[in-house]
Every structure is written in C-alpha cells, then in structure tokens.
Amino acid sequence: xxxxxxxxxxxxxxxxxxxxxxxxxxxxxxxxxxxxxxxxxxxxxxxxxxxxxxxxxxxxxxxxxxxxxxxxxxxxxxxxxxxxxxxxxxxxxxxxxxxxxxxxxxxxxxxxxxxxxxxxxxxxxxxxxxxxxxxxxxxxxxxxxxxxxxxxxxxxxxxxxxxxxxxxxxxxxxxxxxxxxxxxxxxxxxxxxxxxxxxxxxxxxxxxxxxxxxxxxxxxxxxxxxxxxxxxxxxxxxxxxxxxxxxxxxxxxxxxxxxxxxxxxxxxxxxxxxxxxxxxxxxxxxxxxxxxxxxxxxxxxxxxxxxxxxxxxxxxxxxxxxxxxxxxxxxxxxxxxxxxxxxxxxxxxxxxxxxxxxxxxxxxxxxxxxxxxxxxxxxxxxxxxxxxxxxxxxxxxxxxxxxxxxxxxxxxxxxxxxxxxxxxxxxxxxxxxxxxxxxxxxxxxxxxxxxxxxxxxxxxxxxxxxxxx
Amino acid sequence: xxxxxxxxxxxxxxxxxxxxxxxxxxxxxxxxxxxxxxxxxxxxxxxxxxxxxxxxxxxxxxxxxxxxxxxxxxxxxxxxxxxxxxxxxxxxxxxxxxxxxxxxxxxxxxxxxxxxxxxxxxxx
Numbered sequence: 001x002x003x004x005x006x007x008x009x010x011x012x013x014x015x016x017x018x019x020x021x022x023x024x025x026x027x028x029x030x031x032x033x034x035x036x037x038x039x040x041x042x043x044x045x046x047x048x049x050x051x052x053x054x055x056x057x058x059x060x061x062x063x064x065x066x067x068x069x070x071x072x073x074x075x076x077x078x079x080x081x082x083x084x085x086x087x088x089x090x091x092x093x094x095x096x097x098x099x100x101x102x103x104x105x106x107x108x109x110x111x112x113x114x115x116x117x118x119x120x121x122x123x124x125x126x127x128x129x130x131x132x133x134x135x136x137x138x139x140x141x142x143x144x145x146x147x148x149x150x151x152x153x154x155x156x157x158x159x160x161x162x163x164x165x166x167x168x169x170x171x172x173x174x175x176x177x178x179x180x181x182x183x184x185x186x187x188x189x190x191x192x193x194x195x196x197x198x199x200x201x202x203x204x205x206x207x208x209x210x211x212x213x214x215x216x217x218x219x220x221x222x223x224x225x226x227x228x229x230x231x232x233x234x235x236x237x238x239x240x241x242x243x244x245x246x247x248x249x250x251x252x253x254x255x256x257x258x259x260x261x262x263x264x265x266x267x268x269x270x271x272x273x274x275x276x277x278x279x280x281x282x283x284x285x286x287x288x289x290x291x292x293x294x295x296x297x298x299x300x301x302x303x304x305x306x307x308x309x310x311x312x313x314x315x316x317x318x319x320x321x322x323x324x325x326x327x328x329x330x331x332x333x334x335x336x337x338x339x340x341x342x343x344x345x346x347x348x349x350x351x352x353x354x355x356x357x358x359x360x361x362x363x364x365x366x367x368x369x370x371x372x373x374x375x376x377x378x379x380x381x382x383x384x385x386x387x388x389x390x391x392x393x394x395x396x397x398x399x400x401x402x403x404x405x406x407x408x409x410x411x412x413x414x415x416x417x418x419x420x421x422x423x424x425x426x427x428x429x430x431x432x433x434x435x436x437x438x439x440x441x442x443x444x445x446x447x448x449x450x451x452x453x454x455x456x457x458x459x460x461x462x463x464x465x466x467x468x469x
Numbered sequence: 470x471x472x473x474x475x476x477x478x479x480x481x482x483x484x485x486x487x488x489x490x491x492x493x494x495x496x497x498x499x500x501x502x503x504x505x506x507x508x509x510x511x512x513x514x515x516x517x518x519x520x521x522x523x524x525x526x527x528x529x530x531x532x533x534x535x536x537x538x539x540x541x542x543x544x545x546x547x548x549x550x551x552x553x554x555x556x557x558x559x560x561x562x563x564x565x566x567x568x569x570x571x572x573x574x575x576x577x578x579x580x581x582x583x584x585x586x587x588x589x590x591x592x593x
Contacts (some may be wrong), residue, residue, distance in 0.1 A: 041534065044562040052564050053534045065563040120516025121530045152473055160472070175487075183491075186510070188586055190495035192528045197490060216591050245483040254539075254589050255528050329529050407546060408536040429536055 012081055013148040013361045015094050017444050019074030019463070020354060022102065023067050027407075028348075029062030031430045038423040042416070056126035059112050063208070066105060068142065068346050069169075072209035073097075073140055075353045076162060079216055080147050084329070089146035093139035095384045100136035104129065120176065122199050127177055134173055143165050156219070156228035157237050161212030162243060165205045192255055200248025204240070214305075215351045217298055227366035253325045271388045297359065297366065297373055301352035304381055310343025311388075312337060327402065332422075333395030336388050343384055350434060351377075365446050369439050376439060380432030383425050390421030396417065416438070489589065497586055505578070510578025515572055524563070527583055534562055542577075542584035552577055 037056045049054070077094065081087060088094070106123045111117070118126045144166055150159050174206045176198035178184045184191050219228045227233060261280050315337050328334065355373070358366045394415045401411035516522075517593045524535035541547045559565030568576070 012477050048562075048564060054520045054523045054534065054564065055522075055561070057532050057534075058520060116519060119520045119522055121522055122525065124520055152476075153470060160476075178491075185513075186494065187497050188513075188527075188583055190491070192530060193490060193495045195530060197487075234472060238479070241476070241479055245479060246486065256586070256589050330526055330533070332533060334529075335533070343583035379577065404498075405546075 012078060012088070013357075013360055016074045016078035016357055016361075018098055018424065019070055019077060020357075021441065022098070023071035023379060024441060025103070026063045026070060027067040028432065028437060030060055030067055031426075032101045033063060035423070035426050035430055036060075038426045040425035041419040042423055054117075055112050055115070055420070058117070059109065061110075061122060062108055068350065069206045069209060071350045072165075072206065072213055073185070073355060075213045075350075075357055076144065076209065078357050079109070079213070080144065084148055086147060088143055090139065090241060093143050096145075097136065100139070104132045104136050104305050107132065120179070121175055121195060122202070123173075127180060129175060130177055130220035134170060137166070137169060139280065141170070156215075156225070158212040158215040158219070158228055160234075160237055161215060161240075161424075164237075164244070164286065165208030165212065168205040168208070168244060170199060172198050172205055176202065189256055193252060195246045196251045196255070200251055201244050204244030205249070207238065210346050210349050210353075213353040214302065218302070220356070221298060236245045243372060253322050254329055265339075284362060297370060298352040298356040300374065300377060304377065305345050305348035305352065308340055308348065308384075312340040312344060315340065315392075325397045331395035331398040332391040333399075336391035336395065339384075339386055339391065344388070347433075348399065351440075354440055357423040358440060362443050362446060365443050369443060371441050373436065376405055376432055376435035380429060380436060383428035383432050386425035387422055387429055390418050390425055393421065394418035500545045508578040510576050511572075512575035512577070512582075515568075515576055516579060519566055528587075537582055538583070539587045540584050542581045543591070549577060549581075552580060 033056050035050065036047065037053060037060055039054045040048075040056065077088075108129050109124050111129060116126055117124055118130070123130055148159065148163075150163060152160065152163075175194065178194055178198075179191050182193055215228055215233070219225060286377065315333070319325055319333060319337060355366065397415045397418060398411050401414060406414070521538075522531040524532045526532070526537045527539050538548075541552055542549065553573060555563055556566070556568050556576055
C-alpha cells in the first residue's frame, strides 16, 4: 500500500479512508452499545449477566470518544500535505499508528468484555492500556509536527488548534493517571478534583482537533484565508485554550473547593461558545456572498452544529448557575449537555469535515448521494432533538423526586416514560447515523475510476465543481 | 511573536495552577492510619476493579443507572445495612459480585470515608 502522497493531490486519500473507516466502526458500535445501555434502563435484567451496564457503558464511552479523535486524525492526515505543500515526514508511521490504534482498541474492548477494569470515568480500562493508548498517538504526533515544521508566528489558527489538541492530549491522559501515586490516590478530594481537571481538559484537547478541522474547511469553502488568520479567530482560539486549561472547575461545585475557581471557569467557557457561534454566523454571511455551491453538504452540517452550539450554550448557562447546579448535578440534564456537545456539535462538525474530504476526493459520486445525505441529516437531527428533550425530561423528574425526598427506585419508576423516550429516539438516532455512515462508506470505498461510470448532466457537473485548495 | 507569548503565559499559568491544585486545598482533614487506612484503600481498589463508576456516582463522577453513593452512608433512608445488603446479594439492576465479608467490609469502609468528606452535600 502506498502511503506517500505528493502535494496538491488526493493520493493520500487511502490513508484518510483507512482512519475514517476505523472511526465509523467506532461510531456505529459505540451507538449500538449506547442503545443497549438505554434498554438496560427499561429492562434491568436485559443482558445483565452477559453484558451488564458495568460493561456496556464503558464500551459506549470509549468507542464514541475514539470516533471523535480518530475521524479528526484521518482528516488531518488528509489535509496535512495540502497545508504544507510537503509530503508526510514519516509515511511508515501511518501504518504503525493504524496498527497500534487498532490493537489498543481490540485490547480495551477485550478487557471490558472479560471484566478487567481500571474503574475511572472515561478511561475505564486497566491503566497499562492507557500507556499503549498514548503510544498509539506518538506516530501521529511525529508526523504532524515533523511534516508541518510549524512557524507559529505566521501559522493559521487551525495549525495552532491542532498542535494544542495533540500536545494537551498527552498531558491530560498522563495527568489522569496521577492516581497511581499515593499522594493522589490516598486523598479522595484531591483524587476526584484531579480526575475532573484531567478529564475536562482532555475533552478540550480533542475539541481542539475537531474545531481546527472545522476552521480549515471554513477557510477552504469560503476561499477566504483571513478567516483563519484574523484577530477574532485567534481571540476565539485563545479563549478556547483558556477554557481547555481552566474551565474544568464548573464540574466541581459539589466537591469541596474554592468557589471563585468555578465562577471564573464558567465565565470563560461561556465566552468561548458565544465566540464560536459568532464566527460561524459571520462565515455563513460570507458564504452567501460568494454563492459557492461546492461546500453545500458540509455547510448544512456546520449549520446544524451552529444550532446545537446555541442550544447547548443556553443549557450550559442554566446548569452552571450554582443554585441550579445543586439540583441538576447527577441527573440526565448533565447527560443532555454532554450529548448535545458530542453529537450535536462534535459529530456534526466531523461529518462536515468528512463530507468535505469526500467532496474533494470523489466530487461527482458525492453529488449523486446528496439527497440521501440531506434526508439522513434531517432524520439524525430530529432524533437528536427528541433524544435531548427526553434526557432533559428524565432529569427534571429526578429533580422533582429529590425535592420530594422520594427514594431512588421511586424516581426511576417515575422516569420510565422518559427512559422509553430516550431509548426510542436513540434507535432513531442510530438509524440516521447508520444512513449517513453507509453513504459516506459507499463513497469512501468507491474507486475513482468508477466515479465517472455514469453520465452526469451539466447541472450536476456544475454543482460538483471542485474547489481546488 | 505576541501569539507565542500569550500561549506561553497561559501555559505557565496552567502549570502553576496545576501545582497548586496538586499540593494545596485538596487534602482531606481526616488523618487515617494503620488498618483503617488499609481497609479504605482496599475498598477503593475494589470499587475501581468492579467498575462501580459505570452505574454509581461519587462527587458527580459516574453513571446514573444506580444511586449516587457519596452520602449513601449517612443517608437516613440507606445507611450501612442497605449498602451491605446490595454488596452481598446484588439487586434488580446490580449484579451479584459475590464479595467476601472482608471485601464487603472494605467497600463499606471506603464509602464511609467518602461520606465523611462530603461536607458540601450536607449543607442545609
């Protein structure tokens, strides 16, 4: 397999394809496990002895997290030679990265199925697998920094964003294993605080990869380099970075800690979301002006993400008010916020990026699938709204139950209609995502030679006119 | 260069803040020694090995299928016997992990220790 890719070509498409296929398999299995988990809310004995919630939840979490960073990595590999005008520094590293990541994933999944856990939130696998996870990122980091040889004085904002994401992934994953030392492990408050700190920043690190990729395609679709060099973009980046470094505090209102830490963190994180919405809004205006049809599919996903940014922002403001947070903490309202961020924002941005890659490499074929993609996106988005509201509903029932001093089991019984709602909408969401993924996979696996196997009418050819980078 | 300085400034702040959080303000006032300390450590280790965090929360970290456990020890409607009953037999949702008496004692000791630190949960 030839990994080497000359600049300004699409011959490194096989690399992106391999990573995107891996990412899609993470996403589909992750969603399936999520659906199984939701059934376990409805029928407590469902797979209780074969795949209990103790296993289905960590599998779901690990796979969905892996979807986010693997798809971002695949896109970055595709973009790197285009950004630099150079070939990848270490073509052999691609293969090592892929094999290492696949092996680590299989080991982690095997550990969960066989009941071997590390028992920490997000990273619920045994600690030695965490070391392998970090190792699997090394070839990616080497290829990224050595291919790019970035001059940060002039680099566009997405280079800063990607660099930060990679750098802090190593820092935060390492930090999350500080509990292996007695100084942290023997003090529960310290241990919990550091866990929230490391996990909060880790989420920020992969967000940086995703936002960077989104910024990159915005620049290309609008054909406006100013968008990734101007002051407001860098102001957003530095606010995002500040958010990555310090905003974890808003998760720890109930952990005994200094209140001002959380207040400062809360203000910072809110500003970041507002600014991102502002940038996308400005970008849409610019897109209308250019009337560039090429990026339509990606544009629609970015618009959907835009909507979720504002919804999630509203929810984040509400649940970050300490007096409200006291009640919402530990309810599915927090889960609704997490789902809005990972599916509504991250996944939609990633699909925008992936369809941009496909549009660049297989423009005519993608054009043929446009209607199906639009319908799948609509289904996914409607399902996500239903899912989100069902989670909010079950959260509100739990709050009411707490206020009435109801037992946990009574609250669970009262929440049942909402659990049915999120299980049903979860299935619908799975259907929408399966439709999107199967369309993307069909384009990914189609050879370029076959792309012109059918005659296209003039309108189709015009609409799919590639926007050369 | 300005961007590089801003980055370095933020990163320095992060490093200093991390050091502060690692060393100050997050230590427990409880001093545990000897057998009590060993039992709590064993309980914590078992809590992690069985991935209790998938279903239960401690200080907001964990899943929602089972009840929050930060104050399970002092909760008038739960308490020690309630915790022991579930640890020994499981429940409608909770699998039976077949814990030995020693293991059950260790997890109960760990939850009791967590509860004793949960001052923010017990505000009127």
